[in-house]
Amino acid sequence: MAMTYVQKLLAKASGQASAAVGNVLEPEVSLAMSHENGALVINQFDEIYKGTGREAKVWNPGRIAIIFDHRVPAESSKTAGNQKKIREFVEKQGIKKFHDIRGDIGGICHQILPENGYVRPGQVLVGTDSHTTTHGALGAFSFGIGATEMASVWALGRILNVEVPATIKVVVNGKLPKHVYAKDLILHIIGRLTAQGANYKVLEFHGDTIRNMSTSGRLVLCNMSVEAGATSGLVPPDEETLRYLREEAGVTEQVEVFGPDPDAVYEQVLEIKASKLEPQIACPHAVDNVKPIGEVAGKKLNQIVIGSCTNGRLDDLKVAAKILKGRRVADGTRMLVFPASWRIYHKAMDLGYVQALSRAGAVVCNPGCGPCLGIHQGALADNDVALATTNRNFKGRMGNPKAEVYLCSPAVAAASAITGVITDPREAGR
Amino acid sequence: MTIKKVVLKLGDDVSTDIIYPGRFMATVLPTETPQFAFADNTDFNRRLKAGEILSGSAIAAGKNFGCGSSREQAVSCLKGYNLMIVARDISRIFLQSAINLGLNIIICPEIEAAEGDELEEDGGKIINRTSGKSFAVTPLPKARQAIIDAGGLIPYTRKLLGATANR
Numbered sequence: 188m189a190m191t192y193v194q195k196l197l198a199k200a201s202g203q204a205s206a207a208v209g210n211v212l213e214p215e216v217s218l219a220m221s222h223e224n225g226a227l228v229i230n231q232f233d234e235i236y237k238g239t240g241r242e243a244k245v246w247n248p249g250r251i252a253i254i255f256d257h258r259v260p261a262e263s264s265k266t267a268g269n270q271k272k273i274r275e276f277v278e279k280q281g282i283k284k285f286h287d288i289r290g291d292i293g294g295i296c297h298q299i300l301p302e303n304g305y306v307r308p309g310q311v312l313v314g315t316d317s318h319t320t321t322h323g324a325l326g327a328f329s330f331g332i333g334a335t336e337m338a339s340v341w342a343l344g345r346i347l348n349v350e351v352p353a354t355i356k357v358v359v360n361g362k363l364p365k366h367v368y369a370k371d372l373i374l375h376i377i378g379r380l381t382a383q384g385a386n387y388k389v390l391e392f393h394g395d396t397i398r399n400m401s402t403s404g405r406l407v408l409c410n411m412s413v414e415a416g417a418t419s420g421l422v423p424p425d426e427e428t429l430r431y432l433r434e435e436a437g438v439t440e441q442v443e444v445f446g447p448d449p450d451a452v453y454e455q456v457l458e459i460k461a462s463k464l465e466p467q468i469a470c471p472h473a474v475d476n477v478k479p480i481g482e483v484a485g486k487k488l489n490q491i492v493i494g495s496c497t498n499g500r501l502d503d504l505k506v507a508a509k510i511l512k513g514r515r516v517a518d519g520t521r522m523l524v525f526p527a528s529w530r531i532y533h534k535a536m537d538l539g540y541v542q543a544l545s546r547a548g549a550v551v552c553n554p555g556c557g558p559c560l561g562i563h564q565g566a567l568a569d570n571d572v573a574l575a576t577t578n579r580n581f582k583g584r585m586g587n588p589k590a591e592v593y594l595c596s597p598a599v600a601a602a603s604a605i606t607g608v609i610t611d612p613r614e615a616g617r
Numbered sequence: 618m619t620i621k622k623v624v625l626k627l628g629d630d631v632s633t634d635i636i637y638p639g640r641f642m643a644t645v646l647p648t649e650t651p652q653f654a655f656a657d658n659t660d661f662n663r664r665l666k667a668g669e670i671l672s673g674s675a676i677a678a679g680k681n682f683g684c685g686s687s688r689e690q691a692v693s694c695l696k697g698y699n700l701m702i703v704a705r706d707i708s709r710i711f712l713q714s715a716i717n718l719g720l721n722i723i724i725c726p727e728i729e730a731a732e733g734d735e736l737e738e739d740g741g742k743i744i745n746r747t748s749g750k751s752f753a754v755t756p757l758p759k760a761r762q763a764i765i766d767a768g769g770l771i772p773y774t775r776k777l778l779g780a781t782a783n784r
Contacts, residue, residue: 211758211760223642223643224642224645224688224689226645227645227646227689227690230645230646231771234771235771235774235775235778236775236780239775239778239780239781240780241778241780257642258643263643265643265644266643269643269645315687315689316686316687317685317686317687317710319687331687331710332687332710332713332714333687333689333692333710333713333714333717334645334689334714335689335714335717335718335769335770335771336713336714336717336770338770338771338774339717339770339771339773339774342774342778343774343777343778347764347770348713348758348760348761348764350758350760382630382681382684383629383630383680383681383684383706383708386681386706386708386709387709416681416684416708416709418709473630560634560639560642560686561638561639561640562639562640562642562643566640579632579634579685579686581632581634581635581685582632582634582635582657583634583635583638583639583657584634584639586639586640588638588657
């Protein structure tokens with residue numbers, strides 16, 4: 188039976204020769220990730236064992252990762268209490284992949300997992316965060332689940348009722364034009380598929396544009412695949428995947444890789460010519476409300492945010508620093524930068540990116556998710572308009588239902604910071 | 618069969634940011650989340666908290682209900698008021714969490730209902746008693762039935778562990 192990448196992965200993970208679309212499997216979980224909502228997972232986990240007379244022990248502490256990123260450092264005593272509860276649980280259960288609020292190993296979960304070598308091709312990875320789709324960039328079948336589902340995983344070590352999803356093949360060929368990035372590509376794809384277009388399916392990325400793209404860019408594609416409803420985004424692993432694992436994630440052991448069968452059956456094939464793409468903007472209040480930048484250029488901005496699990500990586504900060512170096516964030520516009528991890532932050536300091544952004548007037552904050560979902564710094568006032576490299580622009584997303592959020596690439600964000608209005612980076616002169 | 622009154626009519630792509638705004642996410646316990654249900658819809662939130670919405674009332678939604686964040690608070694806050702969700706379809710994570718927590722959800726691809734309409738569940742369909750029209754229901758995935766029958770994922774997981782709770 189010819190299989191897509193996810194079919195083959197799920198067959199292997201379930202110890203079966205094949206896996207047909209729609210089959211219901213209960214694969215073993217390679218890695219189970221949570222962040223501050225681990226507090227709720229712990230509550231539900233304790234509920235499972237309550238009154239049974241059994242000790243509540245997780246199935247495998249080595250396969251659980253907990254990363255504090257949503258509200259760091261704690262903004263309230265309530266959050267501090269949740270974090271304390273998790274810290275105590277981590278200690279008691281012997282969970283080692285724990286990233287506390289620290290300026291060395293801390294950061295956003297979807298950057299911490301790949302950069303520490305926790306993610307490997309072929310894994311079944313679940314996280315209590317919808318952007319867990321990110322890790323498909325390294326060939327893991329990686330998807331978001333609810334807290335109670337995670338409590339069940341912590342107890343059983345397997346995930347129940349996984350239906351083998353149908354696959355949409357996305358084939359991208361050609362060279363991305365100057366100032367057009369992975370973010371523009373995925374916004375374009377979401378615009379074409381719509382917010383529901385990939386519901387209960389996965390996206391599998393192919394084509395020479397993807398082969399030539401760095402893992403950093405692939406992480407952007409898979410991160411936002413969920414905005415088209417996809418269970419996961421997937422890049423079948425290749426030389427670049429192995430390079431990333433070896434050189435950037437410190438993985439020393441042999442990594443087994445496989446690809447989809449050449450005659451695999453795809454539900455839909457979406458072909459894209461990279462060379463035709465322009466910078467894209469997702470307009471309020473839906474991620475699939477995507478327009479080429481020319482249609483919204485000139486829109487006045489109150490706040491610009493660069494960062495998040497989507498676009499807070501070193502290459503993103505490099506692009507922004509290059510555009511903003513020696514220039515100035517426009518008066519009347521505030522600019523916030525949230526690198527995706529402290530490792531990235533340190534490299535960005537070594538390379539002078541942090542200094543260039545800060546001297547231009549940007550406030551370079553500590554790594555975290557906060558402003559993306561309006562829970563920690565960077566909240567908007569009524570009628571404010573924000574432009575962000577984050578992943579969602581739903582009503583109320585940045586902390587205020589009376590504000591508007593536009594989504595873009597770091598290049599668009601940086602070019603717009605100089606003018607204070609949505610600006611095409613191809614016109615920024617760098 | 619019981620009649621459920623539609624107390625809120627929603628369109629497509631209602632995200633969990635609408636159902637349970639992010640700024641209340643530090644509140645996690647199912648006993649505490651209902652106070653923030655649809656917090657940015659101040660009138661509906663007020664009516665919920667004031668007890669003006671009867672237990673068992675219905676929300677009629679369009680496609681892709683519950684899209685976006687995996688926050689389970691968006692499910693537990695609705696469960697707290699014992700609301701029924703009738704939607705044209707439901708996003709993956711929300712659907713699974715709803716089954717896990719035992720929120721009453723009905724997938725009804727053609728549903729047409731306005732606020733104030735009275736709905737009746739009748740086997741494989743929903744009858745809108747106000748308009749007189751009836752709409753087919755898509756059964757929940759068969760594989761999930763064991764979780765529903767067990768009363769949610771917590772008791773089901775307990776069963777799989779071979780444990781029983783003495784309460």
